[in-house]
Amino acid sequence: MSRGLAALERFLSQAGFDRAPWLVVAFGSGIAAWFALPSAAHWIALCAGCALVAAAALAPWSGRDRWPYLAAALAVLPLMVAAGCLTVWARSAAVGESALARPISGVFVGRLLDVEPQPALARDRLVMAVREPGTGRALKVRINVPAEGLSSRPALGDLVRFRARLMPPAAPMLPGAYDFARTAWFKGIAASGTALGPLEVIERGDGSRGRLAALRQGLADHIRQGIGGEDRAAGRNGPEVGAGGGAGIAIALVTGDQGGIPEADAEAMRDSGLAHLLSISGLHVSAVVGAVYLLVVRVLALFPWLALRVRLPVVAAGAGALAGLGYTLLSGAEVPTVRSCIGALLVLAALALGREPLSLRMLAMAAWCVLLLWPETLMGPSFQMSFGAVLALVAVSTSAPARRLLAPRDEPVGTRALRHLAMLLLTGVVIDLALMPIGLHHFHRAGVYGALANMLAIPLTTFAVMPLLAGALLLDVVGAGWPLWWLAGRAIDLLTGIAHAFASLPHAVTTLPAAGPLPYVAFVAGALWIGIWSGRVRWLGAPLAAAGAALLALAPHPDILVSGDGRHVGIVTEGGDRVFVLRDGGEGYARDNMMELAGLEREPAALDRWPGARCNRDFCVLAMERGKGTVQVLVSRGRDAVPERALAAACDRADIVISDRWLPRSCHPRWLKVDRTMLGRTGGLAIRVDARRIHTVAAGQGEHGWWRPAEPTPCRRAASLPAQRFPAPQESGGAARGCLRSPAKPV
Incomplete structure (x- = not known):
């Protein structure tokens, strides 16, 4: 042990690494641990254990002088x-708000705090x-x-009367799905x-809250009129508004409002790996700050008297900071824009001080x-993808091979341009490889051609679209911006054309089922090690990151998916190529979640x-071939009461019973009974029949404030109805008996 500690001490003393990134990694690990650990007792134990380790390291007998x-x-x-x-923990306690206990409907009077237009x-x-x-x-x-409810737009601060049905923020529909309840908790949203x-405005506010929002909305309307034409801007809430994607994308680039982008364009941007262009983040803020910085430096340099007496980079950095x-x-x-602004301000400070602007410390x-x-x-994809991309960029640009590739040398201009183009392609590929597992973990799909698409789209957005939009807005002060509006519209059409072209290529999108947190944690740990260290160490x-990525890619698909309310059931074929759903209602949130979590298109x-399958109006019975056996599944699909004796007999012949009702105690399937009582405690389920594994939403929630299991329901007797309502299932081999206590009456 002494030799091992000495070797570790020697490595740390000679590595010459920057300690600041590892301090932030440790800080973030504590945040992630709070989300992963289930209760306050575990959080206290973690903090106490960390304090004990720190105290032991500082103790006189610890050998701190030796190591x-x-x-x-x-x-x-x-x-x-x-x-x-x-x-x-403190942030959660300060901003978290308990959700409504149950859905409520009625007439409410409230003060308007924020408006997000979605034309x-x-x-x-x-x-x-x-x-x-x-x-x-x-x-x-x-x-x-809806648009018909907005005959007159209320302003921020107005007192409004409205009729609505309010629901508690929804928990994830399935394990690995989007957790709106957690997002709402940290935003203080209770319903x-x-x-x-x-809506009826009963009292106007003083207008002090809505000035910036009104300016933003006025700017959006002006952009819509400039690019979309007056025919699109004539009716604020008519069906023609947002009909063209050019105006919606232009508004998103300038104001961050993505509500006007047609779904087809938004989906193409996602599938081509260009969705990051639509949310104002590092690219947009850096483009604005960089343009102002260069413009101020160049203009002030035209005045020799000023250039000799004032440090122009400092003045330009100040102007860029104000613009940002x-x-x-x-x-x-x-939050993504604020994050990007902080990074841009740090870069400007480094430039003003003559330091390296792009570094791990920044x-x-x-x-x-x-x-x-x-x-x-x-815990959100925005933070992870933006900082992951910058970390990959810094790691590549500061590596020894990259420095040798970009080192100045005596060569033709064309050769120099090819070297920089090769570096740009290499950087794009590395960033794409770094971000693809993040996208697959959060969205279960990722674009394959993102690096190539970004090579075309990022220069187009940075050097054509955004300068044209800025120039058009400036020239509109004197009413002369229409030529630039036309050019900006054509540039945005080219951008959407690139997105649709790459999204329509064969195998342009990779979809994978949810894999759980451990493979993703392994990938992130390995990627952080690669990105923060320098040299061969x-x-x-790399092995840890590769293992995590491989486990994400090889994650088995679930056999059965059950939503938290039991109303949506999806059963995946043995080959994992198609999902059969209980309620085939066309496109919708439930259908999209089923396909996303199953990793299918x-x-x-x-x-x-x-x-x-044998189905009637009340139940479906089907046989699933899994491994060497056959599993009989009984799924309820109706809402009528059924004879308890017939239900009990059908349960005895099934291995798995799934229902959105309360099933009686007499229902004893061979393995698993999923009913409203169980789902109230577990939330949505992802079941792997062959491995006999059940993944639940509740397993990842713990005792955090945004998760509240359903209360038990008192028992009730089943109503008796004549007629046999169960298709006769085939007999199958026995399995472990499992039954949950539940009320007696099906709803």
Whole structure:
């Protein structure tokens, strides 16, 4: 052990690495641990354990004089882990708001806090402050208002009366799906719903809250008129609004509002790997800041008297900082934009001080600032993909081979351009490889040709689309911006054409089923090791990252998917090439989630089309061939009460019973009974029949404030109805008996 500690101490003393990134990694690990651990007792134990390790490393008998680098690491890193855990815990306690206990409907009076126009969906999304009926508790709610309910747009701060049905924020529909309840918790939203009629403004606000929002909306309307033409801008909420994708994409690039982008264009941008262009982040902020910086430097350099007496880079950095801050406020100051603004400000500070602008220390400082203010963003794809892309960029650009490739040399201009083009392609490929597992983990799909598409789209957006939009807005001050509006529209058409072209290529999109957190954690750990270390030691993380990526790619598909309310059931074929759904209602949220979590793109089929399935109005019985045996599945599909004795007999012949009702105690399938009682405790399910494994939504929630299991329901007797309602299943081999206690009466 002594020789091992000495070798580790020697390695740390000679590595010459930057310690700041590892401190931020430890801070983020504490945040991730808070989300992963289930209860306050575990969080306290983690913090106490970290404090004990730090105290032991600083103790006189610890040998800190003999191993100073190792002792410093063991003293500081655990404290950063504890600090991350405590930071997100405090953030959760400060902003979290308990959700509604149950759905409610009625007439509400509330103060308008925020407006998100979504013209492409013919609706607006409003955030209101209301009082909970009965308790008088102040609530923040989010409602969708259809276009016909917005005869006059309310302004921020207005007091509004509206009729709506409000629901608690939805938990993930299936394991690995989007967790809106967690997002709503950290936004302080206690309910969401849809307005059931027009809104009525009963008291106008003072207008102080909505000036920036009004400016942003006015700018969006101006862009829509400039690019889409007056015929599109004539009716704010008519069906023609948002009909063209050019205006919607232009508005997204300038104001960050993506509500006007048609779904076809948005899907093409996602599948081609260009979706990051639509959300204002590092590319857009850096383009604005860089353009202002260069413009100020070049203009001021024309005045020799000023150039000899003033440090022009400092003045230009100040102007760029003001431009970045103004752009961030104008675009709504969302977390990704604020994160990008912080990074841009740090780069400007480095330029003003004559330091290296793009470094791991700058990236670590920007990440720490964001995590300190919004620690919950660590778990979202936006934070992970943006910082992952910058980390890959820094790692590639600062590596020895890249420095040799870009080193100045005496050569023709064409050769130099080819070297830079090769570096651009290499960087794009590395960033694409780094981001693909992140996209597959969060969205279960990723574009294959993202590197090539970005090579064309990023220069087009940076050097054509955004300068044309900025120039058109400036020239419109004197009414002369129409030529640039026309050019900007053609450039955006070219951008969407690139997206559609790459998205339509064969095998342009890779889809994979949900794989669980462990493979993803392994990939992230290995990728961080590769990105932060320098020299040969960085490649020690390659096996771990490769193993994590391989496990993500080889994740087995689930056999059965059951939504948290039991109303949506998907059964996947043995080859994993198609899913059969209980309710084939066409496109919708439930259908998309089923296909996404199963990792499939082929259109689903109705459950009664399963080979050999026997269905009637109340139940379906089907046989699943898995491994060496056959599994009989009984799925309820009706809402009528059924004879309990007939139900019990059908359960005895089935291996798995799935229902959105409360099943009686007499229902004893051979292996698993899934009913409303079980789903109330577990949430949605992903079942692997061959391995007898059940993945639940509840397993990843713990005792965090946004997760509340359903309360048990009292037992009731089943009503007796004549007639046999169960198709006769085939007999199959026995399996382990499993039964959950449940009320007696099916609903």
